[in-house]
Amino acid sequence: MASMDELKKAAGVRAADMIKDGMIVGLGTGSTAAHMVNRLAERIKTEGIHVTGVSTSWSTTLQCRSLGIPLKEMGEVSHLDMVIDGADEIDPNRNLIKGRGAAHLLEKIVASMTDNYVIIADSGKAVQQLGTKFAVPLEIIPGAIAVVTERVKKLGGEVKVRMGAPGKDGPVISDSGNLIADAKFAPIADPDKLARDLEHIVGIVGHGLFINMATKVILADEAKGLIEF
Numbered sequence: 001m002a003s004m005d006e007l008k009k010a011a012g013v014r015a016a017d018m019i020k021d022g023m024i025v026g027l028g029t030g031s032t033a034a035h036m037v038n039r040l041a042e043r044i045k046t047e048g049i050h051v052t053g054v055s056t057s058w059s060t061t062l063q064c065r066s067l068g069i070p071l072k073e074m075g076e077v078s079h080l081d082m083v084i085d086g087a088d089e090i091d092p093n094r095n096l097i098k099g100r101g102a103a104h105l106l107e108k109i110v111a112s113m114t115d116n117y118v119i120i121a122d123s124g125k126a127v128q129q130l131g132t133k134f135a136v137p138l139e140i141i142p143g144a145i146a147v148v149t150e151r152v153k154k155l156g157g158e159v160k161v162r163m164g165a166p167g168k169d170g171p172v173i174s175d176s177g178n179l180i181a182d183a184k185f186a187p188i189a190d191p192d193k194l195a196r197d198l199e200h201i202v203g204i205v206g207h208g209l210f211i212n213m214a215t216k217v218i219l220a221d222e223a224k225g226l227i228e229f
């Protein structure tokens, strides 16, 4: 029986093998994206392909540096040939919840730079409706936490500031210096509307709903192998 990690690796390897020589590629964050980055490094070494990455977090940047993957700064580019990333929930329309690792704001900026956005995951991430298992991660300007909590409540969500244990006392602070919180909604009937409503709340600089962004999903399933849609 394949472990969860083996399934994530299968999806990561499949996506890394889609990268072509000469591409500039956005590299996501998380345990599944890490497998993709490892495979990309292996291809750069063994096949001699020239690929430049754009990282979505300090975590991925450090991994790329240790593996010798050349990187460009996010602020230097406005178009990417491809972006590959993991997700926390994926619905049948390829809408996503992302941000378990607090990287969703930078991941969304990078994802907005491509029309080739590939999501990789084990099949346990597939849901019929977003919000089934996960809360919606928010990135919030610290001084706006009280007003954001009130406004999100009016939309039916319960906001909890995410705590940094075991590696840090107090709240999780994003790579951009903002507070991370999670807003729990009942399964989300209209994710597109909720995404727009959250964008209208001053003080929220990013949320983990990724609507109509992914162009391909690769799911690794124990019984069915790789599923693409």
Ligand SMILES: O=C[C@H](O)[C@H](O)[C@H](O)COP(=O)(O)O
Pocket: 028, 029, 030, 031, 032, 033, 085, 086, 087, 088, 098, 099, 100, 101, 102, 103, 104, 107
């Ligand atoms: O902030 C983290 C990201 O959105 C991740 O891509 C997402 O949480 C999936 O991570 P993993 O592949 O570790 O489940």
